[in-house]
Amino acid sequence: MKPTLPAIRATLTQLRTLDAVARLGGVGKAAAALHLAQPTVSTQLRELAAATDLQLFEPEGRGLRITADGERLWAAAREMFDVWRRFEEDQADVRGLRAGRLQVAAVTTTEYFLPELLGPFAQAYPGIDIELTVENRDAVVRRLREGVAELAVMMLPPTDLPLNRWPLMANPLVLVAPAGHPLAGRRSVPWSRLIAEPRLAREPGSGTRLATDQFLAHQGIDWQPRMALGSNEALKHAVAAGLGLAVLSRHTLGGDATGLVELKASGLPIRRHWQVVWRQDRRLSRAAQALLAAWRER
Structure with missing residues (x-):
């Protein structure tokens, strides 16, 4: 008689909540990313902990730190997501480009231009669901490392991952x-x-901070930041308020640079490029291949 396997009581929704909280380090950020109320996220975590009989997180400052048991469950969940993603890609290949899902990660500064670049593709392939995640560079690198995102748009790709690169702009x-x-x-x-x-x-x-620090170091200039801010908009407002000078992507200025002026100095502007990157060791879906082709032809 074959042994009876224990029933799996965890739901896919609970596992996706675990993934979001583990990646983002807190219930509030996970709730915003998942478009859920914070009590809903907390309830899902409690139910998942009860279903698995594991302590998944511990308090750490204002956020949460995943436990060793939580890490193991999170790793298993990521493997499940990866298997499901490959299934969806295979199904999308069967259906052509009539249906499917494309996950794109991008650093925060790209929010000033990337939606416009995605627009024509979305109109040409209405059956493809595009999931665009805009986060800081560390989070985008983590998505590449974990294989969550097929394509990523960033300025400084990591050097410790096997990546293909293509200059976007x-x-x-x-x-x-x-x-x-x-x-x-x-x-x-x-x-x-x-x-x-x-x-x-x-x-x-x-x-932007890394590129600026690299430029200053190469020029032999010691100019340490007096204040660090977590978004381009906060940085623009702080400069406009007279708190100091800052290096920003010209894309963040757009047509609304009220209160700001560009200064000229040797070596400026710092010449960099936005790059589209993807893993060399993972097969790109037909949707990702089509998006790359569309961008190359624009």
Whole structure:
């Protein structure tokens, strides 16, 4: 007589909640990402812990830290998601491009232009559900590492993953100051004068922050940030308020640069590119291949 396997009482919804909380480090962030109320997320975690008889998380500061048991369950859930993703890709291949799902991850600055680049593809293939996740660089790298996202758009891809890369578009990084600043309008400002001003920057790990730090180090310039802010909009408002100068992607300025002026200095703008990257060791779905082809032809 064959032994009876224990029933699996965890639901797919609970496992996706576990994944979101583990990746984002808190119930609030997970609730926002999943478009759920925080009490709903907390309930799902409690029910999953009861179903598995495991302690999944421990309090850590204002967030949560996953336990060793939670890590094992999370790893198993990611394997299940990966199997299901491959099934969906196979089904999409069978149906052609009439149906399917495409997961794209992108760093936060791309929110100023990426929706416009995705628009024509979405209109051409209405049966393809596009899941665009916009997060900071560390989170995008994590999605690539875990195989959650097929394609990622970023400026500085990680060097420790087997990745294919394709340059999507230029990404000039410019130095901005508040309108009316004494240095505004000059043909070129010496760096010795610029570094006397407070420097504002994105949070550590941001692609713009990394690129700026690399540029300054290469130029032999020591200009440490006085303040770090977690979003481009917060950074723009802080500069406009006169709290300091900052290096930003020109894409963040768009047509709404009210209160900001671009300063000129040797080596500026910093020349970088947005890149589309994907794993070399994973097969791209037909939808991902079609999106790459569309971008190459634009």
